[in-house]
Amino acid sequence: MVVEAPAECCSLAATPIGAADAECLAKRLKALSDPTRLRVLSHVAAQGCEAVCACDLIEVLDISQPTVSHHLKKLVEAGLLTREQRGRWAHYTVVREAFTELHQFLDLR
Amino acid sequence: MVVEAPAECCSLAATPIGAADAECLAKRLKALSDPTRLRVLSHVAAQGCEAVCACDLIEVLDISQPTVSHHLKKLVEAGLLTREQRGRWAHYTVVREAFTELHQFLDLR
DNA sequence: ATCTTACATTGACGACCATCGATGTGACGG
DNA sequence: CCGTCACATCGATGGTCGTCAATGTAAGAT
Numbered sequence: 001m002v003v004e005a006p007a008e009c010c011s012l013a014a015t016p017i018g019a020a021d022a023e024c025l026a027k028r029l030k031a032l033s034d035p036t037r038l039r040v041l042s043h044v045a046a047q048g049c050e051a052v053c054a055c056d057l058i059e060v061l062d063i064s065q066p067t068v069s070h071h072l073k074k075l076v077e078a079g080l081l082t083r084e085q086r087g088r089w090a091h092y093t094v095v096r097e098a099f100t101e102l103h104q105f106l107d108l109r
Numbered sequence: 110m111v112v113e114a115p116a117e118c119c120s121l122a123a124t125p126i127g128a129a130d131a132e133c134l135a136k137r138l139k140a141l142s143d144p145t146r147l148r149v150l151s152h153v154a155a156q157g158c159e160a161v162c163a164c165d166l167i168e169v170l171d172i173s174q175p176t177v178s179h180h181l182k183k184l185v186e187a188g189l190l191t192r193e194q195r196g197r198w199a200h201y202t203v204v205r206e207a208f209t210e211l212h213q214f215l216d217l218r
Numbered sequence: 219a220t221c222t223t224a225c226a227t228t229g230a231c232g233a234c235c236a237t238c239g240a241t242g243t244g245a246c247g248g
Numbered sequence: 249c250c251g252t253c254a255c256a257t258c259g260a261t262g263g264t265c266g267t268c269a270a271t272g273t274a275a276g277a278t
Contacts, residue, residue: 012154012208016169022144022151029147033139034236035131042131045121045217055254060125064238069256071236088245088254096217099121103215108154108208143266163225173268178226180266197224197275 013109028102031078036063037071044081044092051084051091122218137211140187145172146180153190153201160193160200 010017017025031037039061044052057068072092075081079098084091119126126134140146148170153161166177181201184190188207193200 012151012203013157014155016155017148017151019144019148022147026142026144026147029138030142033135033142035128035135036236038131038135038138039126039128042121042126046123046125048122053254065255066239066257067237073256085255090255094121094217099215099217103212106208106212106215108203108205145266164223174225175227175269176267182226194225199225 011105011107011109013107025102025105028078028080028098031074031080032102034071036061036067037075040068040071041075041080041094045094049093051093053089053091055089120214120216120218122216134211134214137187137189137207140183140189141211143180145170145176146184149177149180150184150189150203154203158202160202162198162200164198 010021032041040057043057043060054065054068054072057072058065061068072081072083072090076083076092080095081092082095084093119130141150149166152166152169163174163177163181166181167174170177181190181192181199185192185201189204190201191204193202
C-alpha cells in the first residue's frame with residue numbers, strides 16, 4: 001500500500017480540501033497517531049542520517065519483536081520510513097519529504 | 110478529556126521522546142487521522158478568523174448531523190478547535206497554538 | 219404554551235487495530 | 249548440513265472507532 005501525494009501540496013488554511021486529498025493525508029496521519037509508532041519514529045529520526053536496525057528498537061522500547069515489526073511495516077507503508085536489507089539485518093531511515101509535506105499542511109498560513 | 114502539552118515542545122529529530130510525550134502527541138494526531146475530520150477542520154480553517162457554525166458543515170460535507178457533532182466534539186477534546194455557543198448555534202474556531210506545536214514536532218531539524 | 223430549529227447524546231453495528239505467542243524464512247557461522 | 253540469529257507473517261483476542269437512526273435538550277418564534 002502506497003500513499004500518493006495530495007493533488008496540490010495543500011495547506012489547512014487554504015480552500016477546503018477535497019475528499020480524496022483528505023483520505024490520503026489521513027492515512028499518513030493515522031500512521032503517526034500511535035504512541036508506540038511515534039517512539040519508533042523518534043528513535044530513527046534521532047539517529048539522523050544513520051540507518052537504524054530493528055533489533056535496537058526491541059531493546060529500547062521494551063515491546064515484543066512482532067509488534068515492532070508490525071509498526072515498522074505500517075510506517076514504511078505510509079511512506080514515512082524506508083527499509084533496506086543488509087544481510088540478516090533490516091535498516092530503517094526517515095523519509096524527509098513525507099514530513100515536509102505534512103509540515104506544510106499543518107502550517108496555518 | 111484535555112490533552113496536555115508534552116514536557117518540552119519536542120521535535121522528532123531531537124533525542125527520542127518519552128512514553129508520556131508520545132501518548133499525548135498521539136492523541137492530537139489521532140484526532141487528525143480521519144478524513145472526515147480533516148475536511149471539517151479544513152472548512153473551519155479556510156474561514157480564517159471567522160467562526161463557523163455546525164449547520165454549514167452538515168450541508169457541505171453531506172454526512173449526518175450526529176456524525177458532524179461527533180467529529181466536532183473530538184476536535185474540541187483534542188484542543189484543535191474551540192466551541193462557542195451563540196443562541197441556538199454553536200460556532201467553532203481553530204486553535205492556532207495547537208497547530209504550532211504539531212508543526213514544530215514534525216520539523217526534522 | 220406549543221412548535222420549530224440547531225445541536226448533543228445514546229445505543230447499536232460493523233470495521234479496524236494493537237498486541238502477543240507461535241511459526242515461517244532466509245542469511246550466516248561452524 | 250545444522251543450528252542460530254534477525255526478522256516477517258499468521259491467528260487470535262480484546263479494545264477502539266466511524267457511522268447513523270432515534271431521542272433528548274435548550275433556545276427562539278408564533
